[in-house]
Amino acid sequence: MAEHGGGGGCCPPMDLFRSEPMHLVQVIIPIESARLTVSYLGDIGLIQFKDLNAEKSPFQRTYAGQIKRCGELARKLRFFKDQMSKAGVTPSAKFEAKTDFNLDDLEVNLGDLEAELTEINANSEKLQRGYNELVEYKLVLQKAGEFFKAAERSAAAQQRELSSHQAGEESLETPLLKDQESTADQGKQVKLGFLTGLVPKGKAMAFERILFRATRGNVFLRQASLEEAVVDPNSGEKVNRSLLHFYLPCLGECFDIKYPFDVEKNVFAVFFSGERAKSKILKICEAFGANRYSFAEDLCKQAQMITEVSGRLSELKTTIDTGLLHRGNLLETIGKQYEQWNDVVRKEKSIYHTLNMLSIDVTKKCLVGEGWSPVFATQQYKEETPRQITIFCIVDVMFQITICINLMHIKIFCFKIQYALQQATIDSKSQVGAIFQVLHTKELPPTYFRTNKFTDSFQTIVDAYGVAKYQEANPGVYTIVTFPFLFAVMFGDWGHGICILLATLYLIFREKKYSSQKLGDIMEMTFGGRYVILLMSLFSIYTGLIYNEFFSVPFELFSPSAYACRDAACSEATTIGLIKVRDTYPFGVDPAWHGSRSELPFLNSLKMKMSILLGVAQMNLGIILSFFNALHFRNAVNIWFQFIPQMIFLNGLFGYLSLLIIVKWCTGSKADLYHVMIYMFLSPTDDLGENQLFPNQKTIQTHQGESYTALEGTEDSLQVEAGHDPHDHEGFEFSEVFVHQLIHTIEFVLGAVSNTASYLRLWALSLAHSELSTVFYEKVLLLAWGYNNVIILIVGIIVFIFATVGVLLVMETLSAFLHALRLHWVEFQNKFYEGDGYKFAPFSFALLGTEEE
Amino acid sequence: MGFMLTTLIFIVIGMIACLCTRICCNKGPSANLFHLTLVTTATVCCWMMWAIVYLAQMNPLIVPILSEGE
Numbered sequence: 001m002a003e004h005g006g007g008g009g010c011c012p013p014m015d016l017f018r019s020e021p022m023h024l025v026q027v028i029i030p031i032e033s034a035r036l037t038v039s040y041l042g043d044i045g046l047i048q049f050k051d052l053n054a055e056k057s058p059f060q061r062t063y064a065g066q067i068k069r070c071g072e073l074a075r076k077l078r079f080f081k082d083q084m085s086k087a088g089v090t091p092s093a094k095f096e097a098k099t100d101f102n103l104d105d106l107e108v109n110l111g112d113l114e115a116e117l118t119e120i121n122a123n124s125e126k127l128q129r130g131y132n133e134l135v136e137y138k139l140v141l142q143k144a145g146e147f148f149k150a151a152e153r154s155a156a157a158q159q160r161e162l163s164s165h166q167a168g169e170e171s172l173e174t175p176l177l178k179d180q181e182s183t184a185d186q187g188k189q190v191k192l193g194f195l196t197g198l199v200p201k202g203k204a205m206a207f208e209r210i211l212f213r214a215t216r217g218n219v220f221l222r223q224a225s226l227e228e229a230v231v232d233p234n235s236g237e238k239v240n241r242s243l244l245h246f247y248l249p250c251l252g253e254c255f256d257i258k259y260p261f262d263v264e265k266n267v268f269a270v271f272f273s274g275e276r277a278k279s280k281i282l283k284i285c286e287a288f289g290a291n292r293y294s295f296a297e298d299l300c301k302q303a304q305m306i307t308e309v310s311g312r313l314s315e316l317k318t319t320i321d322t323g324l325l326h327r328g329n330l331l332e333t334i335g336k337q338y339e340q341w342n343d344v345v346r347k348e349k350s351i352y353h354t355l356n357m358l359s360i361d362v363t364k365k366c367l368v369g370e371g372w373s374p375v376f377a378t379q380q381y382k383e384e385t386p387r388q389i390t391i392f393c394i395v396d397v398m399f400q401i402t403i404c405i406n407l408m409h410i411k412i413f414c415f416k417i418q419y420a421l422q423q424a425t426i427d428s429k430s431q432v433g434a435i436f437q438v439l440h441t442k443e444l445p446p447t448y449f450r451t452n453k454f455t456d457s458f459q460t461i462v463d464a465y466g467v468a469k470y471q472e473a474n475p476g477v478y479t480i481v482t483f484p485f486l487f488a489v490m491f492g493d494w495g496h497g498i499c500i501l502l503a504t505l506y507l508i509f510r511e512k513k514y515s516s517q518k519l520g521d522i523m524e525m526t527f528g529g530r531y532v533i534l535l536m537s538l539f540s541i542y543t544g545l546i547y548n549e550f551f552s553v554p555f556e557l558f559s560p561s562a563y564a565c566r567d568a569a570c571s572e573a574t575t576i577g578l579i580k581v582r583d584t585y586p587f588g589v590d591p592a593w594h595g596s597r598s599e600l601p602f603l604n605s606l607k608m609k610m611s612i613l614l615g616v617a618q619m620n621l622g623i624i625l626s627f628f629n630a631l632h633f634r635n636a637v638n639i640w641f642q643f644i645p646q647m648i649f650l651n652g653l654f655g656y657l658s659l660l661i662i663v664k665w666c667t668g669s670k671a672d673l674y675h676v677m678i679y680m681f682l683s684p685t686d687d688l689g690e691n692q693l694f695p696n697q698k699t700i701q702t703h704q705g706e707s708y709t710a711l712e713g714t715e716d717s718l719q720v721e722a723g724h725d726p727h728d729h730e731g732f733e734f735s736e737v738f739v740h741q742l743i744h745t746i747e748f749v750l751g752a753v754s755n756t757a758s759y760l761r762l763w764a765l766s767l768a769h770s771e772l773s774t775v776f777y778e779k780v781l782l783l784a785w786g787y788n789n790v791i792i793l794i795v796g797i798i799v800f801i802f803a804t805v806g807v808l809l810v811m812e813t814l815s816a817f818l819h820a821l822r823l824h825w826v827e828f829q830n831k832f833y834e835g836d837g838y839k840f841a842p843f844s845f846a847l848l849g850t851e852e853e
Numbered sequence: 854m855g856f857m858l859t860t861l862i863f864i865v866i867g868m869i870a871c872l873c874t875r876i877c878c879n880k881g882p883s884a885n886l887f888h889l890t891l892v893t894t895a896t897v898c899c900w901m902m903w904a905i906v907y908l909a910q911m912n913p914l915i916v917p918i919l920s921e922g923e
Contacts, residue, residue, distance in 0.1 A: 015887035125869070413868065542899060546906055562910070563917055577918035584910045586859065587903065596917035606909045613905055668912025713917040 010042045011628070016455060018471045018632070021375040022445035022840070027421065028435040030366045033428035038351050038843075040420040045844025046444060047417065049371040052359040061356040069107065070349040076110045078343055080334050083117060089331045091338035101347055106341065113334060120246065120330065136198060136307045140293040142194045143224060143267045145302050163282045193278055194271045194414075199290035201225065204266040207288050214280045215272060223268035225581070346848055354843050366432075372840065376603050377416045378438070448840035454531045461532070465825045466835025471632065473625045475829055482618060482828075483820055484535035488615065490765035490816040491536075494772055495546025495551040496808055501537035504530050536817075546588040547766070551804070553772035554591035561585060561590040603770075607763040609661050615759025615827070616654045622831030623647055629832055646748060646831070652704050654756050663693045681705060708824045747830075755827040761819050769812050776803050856907060860900065867896035 017253035025047070041047055052063055084091065098652040112319045137159065208221055223345060228631055270281055296302055358369035421434040447468050451459050455476070462468070491497070507514065507530040507618050514527050526533070548554040562585045563578035578592060585591070589606075593599045623646050671693050684705045685698075692698075780803065784796020829835070841847075873890045 012886060013883045014890065017882045017887070049901075152867060422917065476892060477890060481891055481898060485895075485898045485902075543902065546902055573919040574921055575915040575918070578915060579916060583855075588906055590910060590917075592917045595920060597920045598915050598918045602913075602915055602917075609909070610902070610905045614901065617901065662908065665908040665911060668914065711870060 014477070016449055016451070016459075017474055017477050019445075019447040019837075020450060020470060020476075022372050022377075022448060022470070023375055024439040024441045025371060025373050025378065025417070025444070025447070026437050026439050027369045027371075027417075028361075028366050029358075029421070029424075030430050030432045030434070031364070033424050033430040033434065034355060034367050035351060036428045037421060037424035037434060038354050039347070040424045041417070042347070042351065042354070042419055042843055042845045044377070044416055045842050045846055046377040047371040047373045048840055048842045049354055049357050049369055052356045052368070052370060053357060058356075063352045063355050066352045067349060067356070069103070070345055070352065073103075073107060073110055073341075073345045074349070077338070077345060078336060079114060080117070080331075083121075084335055084338070087328060087331050089328070089335045091335045103344075106344065110341070113330070117327070117330060120323065120327045124320060124327065127316060127320050127323060131313065131320060134309055134316065135314050136291060137293045138293065138306065138313065139226060140196055140198070140267070141306050141309065143226070144269065145293045145306075147224075147269055148299075148302075151223070175819065192271050192273055194269055194295075195278075195281060195292060196267075196269050196295045197285060197290045197292035198226075198265045198267060199285075199288055200265045203288055204268065207284070207290070208268075210284055211270060211281065214284060215277045218272065218274075218277060219281065220271040221268055222271075223266045225266050228805075268399050272371055305533060333848070347845055350843070350845070350848055358797060370439070373786045374448055375843075376838075378418065378436075379415070390631060440561075444837065446840040447837040449474065449476070457529050457532050458483070459822075460528075463839065465829065466833070467837045467839045469834045469837040472834060472837075473832060474702050475625070475634075475824070475833055478621065479824055480535070484532065484539045484822055486614070486762065486820040486823055487536045487816050488539030488543040489610075489762050489771060490819060491540045491812065492543040492547040492766055493549045493551065493769065493808075495549070495553075496773075496804070497537050497544050498542030499805075499809055500533060500540065500813065504533040504537055508534065547770070548589045548591055548594070549770060549773065552594075552770060552777045553725050554589070554594040556591050558587045559583075561583060561592040562590050604763070604767070607766055608760060611662065611759045611762040612654070612756060613658050614762065615756050616650070616658050618759075618823075618828050619650060619755060619831060620647075620655075622828050623650065626832030633821075642744070645745075649748070650752055653752065656704065660693055667693065669693055676701075751830065758827055759823065761823070765812075765816055765819055769808065769816070772808060772812070776800055776808070856904070856911070859907070860904070861904070863896060863900040867892065867900075870896065 027037075058064060058067075071447070081654050115667075204223060208223075211219055211221060230670050272278060272281060274830075296305060355367065358367040360367055375603075418436055421436055425433045448458055449455075449468075458480045459474075459476045462474070462479055468474050494725060505529055511530075519527060544550065545557070549558075560582065562580050562582045564581045565573055566576070574597075577596075577598065590602070623643065626646070627639060627643045630636075630643060657677060660676060663669075664671055664673065669692075676693070680701045684702045776798075778802045780796055784793050784800075787793070870892045871889055874892055876884060878888065879885065
């Protein structure tokens with residue numbers, strides 16, 4: 001096992017190539033300045049604290065009470081947010097007022113506001129319920145009034161009729177009785193009671209039936225449905241109600257029964273006689289949950305009731321409105337400060353979580369904290385003079401300062417952490433200062449790459465597979481170029497490239513606006529990768545020019561085509577073909593190939609060979625990076641027994657194939673490369689005959705075959721030697737290393753062939769893209785053009801645009817992205833990358849926002 | 854134009870790009886080396902692709918056979 005921190009020495013340092021040097025630091029802070037210290041360290045964001053209290057439960061920790069407080073405040077803030085969203089108030093954007101918030105004051109403030117808000121809510125609810133009841137009552141009065149008016153009119157008419165026959169006086173109640181006999185005997189006149197109310201429409205039928213059965217048909221029911229919906233006082237939902245009228249002259253009151261929500265209701269009136277019937281009806285009304293309202297028979301009393309109710313309604317309305325206005329104002333004031341409070345609470349919570357990770361000293365007077373931090377944060381930058389640094393340290397060291405002195409750019413990161421500790425001691429007026437020291441440890445530090453917004457997205461791609469081990473070579477450096485390049489090899493069309501370039505330029509120009517907004521999932525991913533897509537599009541334009549495809553149409557951009565007809569009449573153009581008359585087309589694929597019958601054999605051969613060549617190049621780069629890793633970690637074993645055999649193996653086989661390809665192209669020989677490669681192993685001593693590409697080829701191949709078989713043998717024996725070597729390492733086990741090396745050898749041997757073949761996906765996807773593009777162009781656009789009809793042309797253009805955007809620009813982009821990613825993650829990185837480190841996650845307020853979301 | 858000539862043009866363009874990056878963003882030796890690596894890698898990739906396509910067409914074994922109807 002290699003020891004980290006070897007230090008290269010062979011090559012000058014390069015940004016992003018290896019992790020920043022990290023070291024373990026220990027800070028001892030007095031209790032009184034603890035909170036402020038941690039707060040300042042959170043501002044810098046360059047320490048990753050280790051949890052020294054890991055075995056304690058969350059309740060046993062020192063600051064559990066404070067965290068509970070913060071949790072309570074967070075709950076109150078969530079309640080406010082809920083109320084604000086219900087009322088439609090949006091919290092105003094955060095403004096950077098750096099007022100120091102006292103947590104106690106904030107607690108009191110939030111508690112007061114919460115109490116006030118809940119009170120307002122309860123009051124308005126009560127008022128609203130009363131209002132709804134009054135609305136229903138008013139409707140009952142109106143409807144019942146209509147019933148009785150109609151009845152009165154018919155009663156008056158009947159009365160006139162009757163009086164024309166006899167001179168008896170009857171009460172106005174009798175018209176509801178169709179029975180003429182009762183008019184003769186006033187003494188036997190039965191007193192009718194009525195009840196009015198509202199019942200849900202759905203249950204109206206059942207209600208009627210049960211009433212009929214319960215009273216044995218001795219009731220009279222009148223129903224009418226309400227035109228407009230009524231808000232149910234109980235559930236607050238709008239329902240259509242029907243008024244249930246029960247006439248009870250002995251009691252002279254109406255009852256209204258409440259009914260649950262979202263059922264349409266009917267108004268109805270029930271007329272009955274007798275106490276028993278009345279009690280039965282009341283019970284049935286309760287069972288059906290119908291609302292009952294009292295109703296006066298007297299006409300003028302009715303009118304009086306209506307005006308009274310209307311008056312109360314308008315009063316209540318104004319009260320409710322003022323209540324809502326007050327609530328709105330309160331929420332607005334909360335909304336102004338909401339974001340700030342949210343921030344403060346989150347910060348405090350994180351500070352106390354961090355404080356919980358520090359271990360408390362026996363004397364309970366100070367806290368001890370351990371953490372990883374990059375070396376540059378605790379030292380001065382090596383190239384500046386001390387004099388300049390002390391000056392600028394005093395001025396402002398919380399931020400990086402870039403200063404132009406004598407036409408040179410100097411970055412100053414001096415003593416950031418120490419200064420923060422000092423500042424906290426001063427601000428908290430503590431007697432004792434904090435102690436800071438560096439610890440030496442053999443633990444593996446976290447990996448930290450200092451990325452900017454451009455390199456960050458590429459580093460994310462690499463980290464998605466595995467975070468680099470501390471100080472190993474970072475494939476991200478080369479991925480920045482090779483990933484978009486391999487994408488472009490599979491995408492190759494400069495028309496599509498321009499479309500994607502425009503889209504991503506739009507994203508980049510709107511960077512500021514989009515980075516502060518909250519975007520959806522897909523949009524966020526696209527926006528985060530805008531620089532990757534920018535490079536992808538630029539390379540796509542380049543490869544599109546090389547493949548000579550603009551929406552699958554070739555152009556003669558650089559010179560006339562190299563091919564022309566053999567004779568003036570072009571008689572043999574479709575049988576034997578054209579002939580090369582000029583120099584090779586200087587940049588890219590000759591435009592004469594497109595649409596020809598031999599296009600595919602030529603392009604397939606070209607693209608396959610290109611895939612192999614590019615693949616061998618990238619794999620060699622991977623192996624060379626493993627060499628640099630071995631150098632850095634001073635692992636000589638790896639160099640002799642891993643790097644050299646790998647190079648010999650890969651280049652002996654596929655490097656040689658690449659060489660043969662290039663020689664065949666340069667000489668134009670007709671040698672069959674399959675035959676050459678296969679028979680190199682099967683019968684190396686045979687004569688090459690027509691497959692000979694260069695003199696002495698046979699001897700070279702024989703030597704290769706020999707060294708090849710020897711390599712297999714030596715690798716096994718060399719592994720045993722490798723095992724004997726590093727005995728003094730901690731935790732070293734011979735069997736473990738042996739098995740590791742054996743697996744590695746087998747993996748490499750089998751992998752070499754499969755990895756090289758895997759690069760053929762560059763050919764496959766590029767072929768698919770160009771074929772799809774050709775189909776859309778020829779079968780949609782040209783077909784539509786051929787009809788000479790404007791409408792068909794427009795339809796054709798629209799279909800072409802949708803197909804291009806949907807299939808080629810979206811699906812093909814994702815597909816090529818995925819395959820280029822796979823080539824990097826597997827074929828490139830398995831040559832050198834271990835990727836079993838962990839990422840540096842410092843305690844930083846800036847990262848808090850992204851964590852919580 | 855010739856293979857060698859265009860290769861030379863690629864090398865010249867690469868060097869100009871390196872100089873431009875050095876002039877525009879000069880941020881210390883490690884950052885400079887990083888930018889240099891990126892530009893060189895990009896130039897090599899682009900040159901390789903062009904060279905492969907050019908070499909493949911220098912001595913062609915098959916020629917375009919036009920399809921009927923052209």
